Amino acid sequence: MNRERLYIFDTTLRDGAQTTGVDFSLEDKRQIAVMLDDLGVDYIEGGYPGANPTDTEFFRQKPVKRARFAAFGMTKRAGRSAENDPGIAGLIDTAADTITYVAKTWDYHVHVALGCTLEENLDSIDDSIRHAVKKGREAILDCEHFFDGYKANRNYALDCAKMAHRAGARWIVLCDTNGGTLPHEIEAIVRDVALHVQGAHLGIHTHNDTENAVANTFAAVRAGARHIQGTLNGLGERCGNANLVSIIPTLLLKSEFADKFDIGVSKAKLAQLTRLSHTFDELLNRQPNRHAPYVGASAFATKAGIHASAVLKDPRTYEHVAPETVGNARRVLVSDQAGKSNVVSELERLGVDVAKDDPRISRVLDEVKEREALGYAYEGADASFELLARRMLGQVPAYFEVERFSVNVERRHNALGELVSVSEAIVKVKVGDETLISAAEGNGPVNALDLALRKDLGKYQPFINDLNLIDYRVRVFQGGTDAVTRVLIEFRDGEGARWSTVGVSANIIDASFQALVDAINYKLMKAGA
Numbered sequence: 001m002n003r004e005r006l007y008i009f010d011t012t013l014r015d016g017a018q019t020t021g022v023d024f025s026l027e028d029k030r031q032i033a034v035m036l037d038d039l040g041v042d043y044i045e046g047g048y049p050g051a052n053p054t055d056t057e058f059f060r061q062k063p064v065k066r067a068r069f070a071a072f073g074m075t076k077r078a079g080r081s082a083e084n085d086p087g088i089a090g091l092i093d094t095a096a097d098t099i100t101y102v103a104k105t106w107d108y109h110v111h112v113a114l115g116c117t118l119e120e121n122l123d124s125i126d127d128s129i130r131h132a133v134k135k136g137r138e139a140i141l142d143c144e145h146f147f148d149g150y151k152a153n154r155n156y157a158l159d160c161a162k163m164a165h166r167a168g169a170r171w172i173v174l175c176d177t178n179g180g181t182l183p184h185e186i187e188a189i190v191r192d193v194a195l196h197v198q199g200a201h202l203g204i205h206t207h208n209d210t211e212n213a214v215a216n217t218f219a220a221v222r223a224g225a226r227h228i229q230g231t232l233n234g235l236g237e238r239c240g241n242a243n244l245v246s247i248i249p250t251l252l253l254k255s256e257f258a259d260k261f262d263i264g265v266s267k268a269k270l271a272q273l274t275r276l277s278h279t280f281d282e283l284l285n286r287q288p289n290r291h292a293p294y295v296g297a298s299a300f301a302t303k304a305g306i307h308a309s310a311v312l313k314d315p316r317t318y319e320h321v322a323p324e325t326v327g328n329a330r331r332v333l334v335s336d337q338a339g340k341s342n343v344v345s346e347l348e349r350l351g352v353d354v355a356k357d358d359p360r361i362s363r364v365l366d367e368v369k370e371r372e373a374l375g376y377a378y379e380g381a382d383a384s385f386e387l388l389a390r391r392m393l394g395q396v397p398a399y400f401e402v403e404r405f406s407v408n409v410e411r412r413h414n415a416l417g418e419l420v421s422v423s424e425a426i427v428k429v430k431v432g433d434e435t436l437i438s439a440a441e442g443n444g445p446v447n448a449l450d451l452a453l454r455k456d457l458g459k460y461q462p463f464i465n466d467l468n469l470i471d472y473r474v475r476v477f478q479g480g481t482d483a484v485t486r487v488l489i490e491f492r493d494g495e496g497a498r499w500s501t502v503g504v505s506a507n508i509i510d511a512s513f514q515a516l517v518d519a520i521n522y523k524l525m526k527a528g529a
Contacts, residue, residue: 006221006251006261007171009043009203009229010036010244013058014072016235017047022284026054030063031283035276036232037064040265041244045070045100050090059094068138071096075103075128075141078116082131091132098138098170101128105160106149118156122163129167139169142205146174147181150189161197171203171227176216179209179239187219194224203227206242208234213242218250221257232280233292245277246293253321267325274327287471294326302330343368343389350386354393364389374504375477375484381502383522384515390525399460399524401430402517405452407445407509423448431458446472446512453516463527464520466494474508489515493523 013029016022024032029046036044044067047055062069071094076085091099103125104110110121125141132139141164143149149157164172174190181189186206194202204220204227206213217228234243248265251257274295281288290297300323315322315330323330329349343365344356354361367388368378378385390396405427414420425448426439438455442448447469454464471490476483485508490500499522503514 003260003262004226006257006263007042007203007227008040008244008248008263008265009045009070009171009173009227010041010231011045011072011205011229011241012036012231012235014045014047015229015237015241016231018237019235019240020237022235024054026057028283029054029058032232032280033063033069035279037067038269039272039276040263040269041067042264043068043070043098045072046096048072049094049096050087059096062095062097068097069095070098070100070140072100072102072142075101075124076131078114078120078124082127085128088128088131092135092137096137098140099132100140100142101125101132102142102144103128103160103164104145104149105143105157106145107153107156109145109149122159125160125163126167129164129169133168139167140171140173140203141169142173142175144175145177147176147185147189148178150193151185154192158193158196161193165197165201170201172197172201173203173205173227173229174220174225175205176207176213179207179213181206181212181216182210183212183215183219186216187223190220190223190225199224200226203229204242205229207236208239208241208243211239213240214246214250217242217247218257221261233277233289245273245295249273249294249321249326253325270325271327294321295328299323300328300330346382346385347389350382350389352386352389352393352395360393364392367392371504375486376502376504377486377488378502380488381500381515381518383499384501384518387501387518387522387525396521396525397529399431399521399529400457402453402513403428403430403435405449405513407449409445425449425452427452427455429453429457431460434458445509446516449509449513450516453513453520457520460524460529463524463529467520467523468492469519470498471500472512485511487511487515489519491519491523497526499523 013024013032017024033044044064046058046069049056049059049071059071071091073087073091076082076088082088104114104121107118110116110118114121129139129141143160146157161172174193202225204217204225206216228247230242230244230247233245234240249270251261251263252265252267252270277295278288293299300319302318343361347354387396405425407423407425409421409423411419411421423442423445424439428437436456436458438452440448440451440455442451450469454467457464468491469489470492473488475486484504484506487503488500490498492498501515501518501522503511505511
């Protein structure tokens, strides 16, 4: 069967850079571009040369081997030619293969934002695109506010798209800049535009302000668009852009699209998608979204006992695709809603060797339910669950015993005369016949405890030198000043392995210390200490 080609245009490094709290360094941009190129996207938009030193330097040489490298900028200003526009000169004088121009296509914005006539705006589109083509560059027009412009003045919005097509633009991209257009509107409007501009030249760029960016993208493809713009993990200003991490697997795994279209991403590369998504979040120092479609830690997680039993018999009962196709994994969670099937499945996943009819499994399940009634949550703390189960099965040595710990928080003046808060912790542990006392200062009481506990564990110290606490979450429930506190801690070691542990107490420091001790015991167990 002959399938049409869909082209994936990634704008993470330009539109995604507008995300609140995200700032790409030059090295970040280079690393992300290589990741995207390896994934197989067709276009990588690197930014706006001239807008800032980072983007200008980034465009001095092409950072990728396969994908087309796109530079973003404005069409020429009214009253001058493209040949004499310094902004356009800055785009042409780069290593970019493709020039992406943005132009107003809503008549209201032409008057208010540009302060020129509608005819002058059309001339800017025409002259800018022709100039890029003459200079040997592929030209794309991002039709900003196209859908709002179409609804306000259909003829003018269409005139902008048709002008770009006549001037030689490879792609005319229809942008839902405000993110307020709904899927049925997108499909109808794109279908109409396709009567005037060939679908082989139409693209779609959506924002997620109504949580419809991905749905709007597919609506546009159904209507004739063959170029898709989006970002990794849905980054973008306000509520984000269309999420390519959700779009790409849908195109490859859902027959409505997979039977009709080819994309540059292969099935083999798709199997690396979860790792790529999480690596990208790590690069930005962001916690991955556990509930993200396809790649989230909970995307293929089952909690209820009756569902777990069905999944173990046939995963298709509760999975729309196989998790390994996107590099993810099935998880049957252990919680107060669990049945024996959940426990058996989780123990198998963790590599715990126990027969399915072992009576201790019921005891593990009962213990989990009792502890979760006290506030523990094992569905988000797999390491603590494994330790609990293995201890009940007699598979965890007693590595060390904490005899006591203390924490002091003091507000005092430092050597510069500044008033600062200082946390100090002392931990006394027994390792075999050896008693060890360690003290440390930290940024806060938990940090001080962590440093003190891991400062000297005698013969076990080499096993924990590479540990790094990367996430700390607190939930207070059963309110009031005597409330019970749940602490979840996530660690990572030097090989990149990650695990989470949980502690519960009316005292937040005690809860934190429980989770810290579990984390270290887990590392020692996995390291074969």
